Amino acid sequence: MVVDLLTEWLKTRVQEAGAQGVVFGLSGGIDSAVVGALSRRAFGDDVLGIIMPCQSSVQDMLDAKLVADELSIPCIMVELDDAYQLLLGQYEAFVKIGNEEKARQVKGNIKPRLRMITLYYFAQALGYLVVGTSNRDELEVGYFTKYGDGGVDLMPIGALVKSQVRELAKFLGVPECIINKVPSAGLYENQTDEAEMGIRYEDLDRYLLTGEGTDEIVRKIRTMQKLSEHKRRLPPIPEL
Numbered sequence: 652m653v654v655d656l657l658t659e660w661l662k663t664r665v666q667e668a669g670a671q672g673v674v675f676g677l678s679g680g681i682d683s684a685v686v687g688a689l690s691r692r693a694f695g696d697d698v699l700g701i702i703m704p705c706q707s708s709v710q711d712m713l714d715a716k717l718v719a720d721e722l723s724i725p726c727i728m729v730e731l732d733d734a735y736q737l738l739l740g741q742y743e744a745f746v747k748i749g750n751e752e753k754a755r756q757v758k759g760n761i762k763p764r765l766r767m768i769t770l771y772y773f774a775q776a777l778g779y780l781v782v783g784t785s786n787r788d789e790l791e792v793g794y795f796t797k798y799g800d801g802g803v804d805l806m807p808i809g810a811l812v813k814s815q816v817r818e819l820a821k822f823l824g825v826p827e828c829i830i831n832k833v834p835s836a837g838l839y840e841n842q843t844d845e846a847e848m849g850i851r852y853e854d855l856d857r858y859l860l861t862g863e864g865t866d867e868i869v870r871k872i873r874t875m876q877k878l879s880e881h882k883r884r885l886p887p888i889p890e891l
């Protein structure tokens with residue numbers, strides 16, 4: 652049973668590290684809900700979900716609270732808007748990005764990195780590990796911010812494609828409205844994973860599980876995998 656296996660895996664990893672529990676970012680999306688539910692099973696009250704709005708929608712915040720309530724996950728909120736604005740103001744005094752789309756991307760990536768800083772503060776203060784929420788699709792094509800949401804200690808759902816995460820969510824009692832929500836990184840208004848990646852989860856899941864897909868889809872995925880190789884490796888060191 653995959654739930655028992657993942658729960659045991661989490662317990663073993665945390666125990667091996669000499670830690671007491673885990674902390675994670677609670678977004679109101681399905682991935683963090685599943686990670687939260689698994690963590691709750693593994694560690695009881697030694698779990699902390701942190702809601703970290705950074706120009707986030709009110710709906711996401713309400714969804715995150717709903718997940719915490721329904722799954723009885725201890726949870727706090729740390730607002731990152733002021734830190735984000737303060738840093739951005741200083742950065743832009745040196746370099747202001749002319750291209751609108753590029754500016755949106757560069758600015759968007761500040762948010763997961765501020766969340767990473769926040770999670771590590773609480774992890775070390777409490778003797779916890781930082782647990783990530785990336786799934787197999789995101790990891791394979793590099794759909795995550797390097798050292799942002801990718802900067803974590805453990806990735807319990809990293810071997811599961813999105814449809815498998817959905818199955819797990821149903822089993823774990825994640826609220827229906829969270830399971831049916833359109834996946835979004837929430838880094839800018841109206842962002843959706845599928846539109847930004849230019850590929851549907853259904854197609855990505857199918858290719859990763861069976862190797863099948865149209866020529867165009869296969870080509871696209873392989874290109875994304877190649878371009879994001881650096882995100883799945885430690886920084887290269889010259890051999891001397």
Ligand SMILES: Nc1ncnc2c1ncn2[C@@H]1O[C@H](COP(=O)(O)OP(=O)(O)OC[C@H]2O[C@@H]([n+]3cccc(C(=O)O)c3)[C@H](O)[C@@H]2O)[C@@H](O)[C@H]1O
Binds near residue numbers: 789
């Ligand atoms: N070949 C190479 N070797 C070594 N390093 C290389 C490199 N190419 C780029 N880099 C480095 O990587 C940086 C670019 O990577 P990165 O900073 O990650 O930036 P990037 O891959 O452009 O952006 C992250 C993507 O993931 C999405 N995202 C982020 C966070 C959460 C979620 C979500 O689903 O919730 C999605 C986000 O919307 C965006 O599309 C470059 O600035 C450069 O420093």
Ligand SMILES: Nc1ncnc2c1ncn2[C@@H]1O[C@H](COP(=O)(O)OP(=O)(O)OP(=O)(O)O)[C@@H](O)[C@H]1O
Binds near residue numbers: 678704711800844
């Ligand atoms: N507002 C937020 N507060 C706390 N953590 C967040 C917030 N936004 C994103 N995160 C963290 O970043 C992770 C990556 O976001 P991502 O959108 O891939 O996952 P999700 O929101 O859980 O599910 P989905 O991909 O279906 O939207 C989240 O799972 C969560 O840990």
Ligand SMILES: [Mg+2]
Binds near residue numbers: 678680681835
């Ligand atoms: Mg999300």
